[in-house]
Amino acid sequence: MSTHGNTENMQNSSRDTVRPSAPAGAHSGVPAVAIKDVHKAFGALHVLKGINLTVNPGTVTVILGPSGSGKSTLLRLINQLETLSGGEIDVDGEMVGYRHVERGGQDRLQELTEKEIAAQREKLGMVFQRFNLFPHMTALQNVMEAPVHVAGVSKAEAKARAEKELARVGLADRAEHYPAELSGGQQQRVAIARALAMDPEIMLFDEPTSALDPELVGEVLGVMRSLADGGMTMMVVTHEIGFAREVADQVVFIDGGVVVEAGGPEIIDNPTEQRFKDFLAHVL
């Protein structure tokens, strides 16, 4: 397993990457995430109706939208916690969940095995609305779990790394605490550290502050902002308009399963679509 190598890569890239000042599209090469005409239905319920979206490496994409608009589903599709109904998602130029094969002279999609899917997921870190820390493990053990048991890193090495990640989110002194002994904001920061310990190339945030008391939102957003400043590629589903305005390179407004409006952060202050205007009027 090559986590160690990745560690260095990531550190290098976070140090060397200059924060892109130009919005999406200025990059050459492969997009970090390419979402192409994606559809998702749960039975008869058609949640996503043809989403197109490109996320370039080193950029922050904030996805806004009313509840039930399908924005969380979109993130879960990227990480294969849901299966696609139609369209294609590429992460780092590699199609997610399927492979093209030839059957009887026809081009067909072959489902990937669980092992292959797990390998694809290692590129992606995910942070959930309800934290989903492992309650029977301390903060440190939570962060060490995947490096030791998925990446095969030695315990000593994983511990050192975990301590570093906890320090990075400001929780070095909470390493031995169980999640039940931490505040919501602290739990979410441990969850971020846990995802970072696997050296993801892209971080997905699914309403990371929606389950927090108002006074705890800031500490989590602060950690996310410093990640963005370090050059991490991020996709964030959130209701925090302020965060979107200040940190995002790309803002996407989804409603009714389609992208209604997308652009740079300036569209928050100058929305063109009526539905986006109405939404902003509600949340601002």
Place this chain on the structure above:
Amino acid sequence: MTRKSKENQANIPNRINALPVRHTATVVAGIIVALLALMLAQGLVTNPRLEWNVVWKYLFNENVLNGIGWTLWLTVASMLIAVVLSVLLAVMRSSANAVLRGVSWFWIWFFRGTPVYTQLVFWGLFSVLIPKLSLGIPFTSVEFWSVDTRNILTAAVAAILGLALNESAYLAEIVRAGIEAVDTGQAEAAQALGMRRGLIMRRVVLPQAMRIIVPPVGNETIGMLKTTSLVMAVPFSLELQYATDAIANRIYKPIPLLLVACIWYLVITTILMFLQSRLEKHFGKGFEQRQLGAGASGTSPAGNGAGTGSAGPTKGTGKGGTPDQTDKDTVKKYNETMMTGLNA
């Protein structure tokens, strides 16, 4: 009531020092219960038909002590096998593989659906019904290896297998309820970290399910302790109940020997209950703690003392189940499991 220690208290001006509510009902009930207990004790001690001298004489009889050893061995061995099998069955039951699901379903259906007594009789008869076990090509006479069944399937092995296989079917349902009570967000978070199904089960789901599984498994173990008295169906004749019965039949004094057996069953049950509470503490790690030092920033009771073990819903979110609800769900599942157990 313990006296409050002064040094452990914050310095509060005008500390309230009120008179406590009188618990008259508790006192009255205590007196009544004490009287009844005394009457019962007097009856037990003075009743000549209970023959306490005989009880005392045989309490540490060699055959009885031997019987205790066998009863414990049968209980522990069959429960250990049953627990391993049941986890396997429960995981198979929720597998993506339809064949494994089917096998698990059939196993539970069969071993739960027939009386344990009958199963023990058949295990005892196994070497008569199938005298030889062999490894070869099925439906031909080609044989690579074979063995006389009665050489492997001794009475003790038949008894343990019979008890274990029957018990595994019940435990499988308990384990399944435990697995299903773990919040799905746990498996999702683990998947997102690149963990695969087997690893998620072993490292994330089962350790949390154990917290829910241990109390009913303790219950089943204590049940098993007494079910071992059925192994005379095999026939196996060395465990506690049979040993005391044998003495009773020899000296024509059934009552005192039943008392001997009861006393020992109670002693072992007490020990098992103690072990159970230790296990519950072990698997309750991370669930029992209140906020010890969440620090200045955190006042939200993020901890879910109860429930599914997901990082709990915080105060004021209104999203997701409240800890109370989740706890109720868990209790309900647990109760359902117990009912399936009791209806057997």
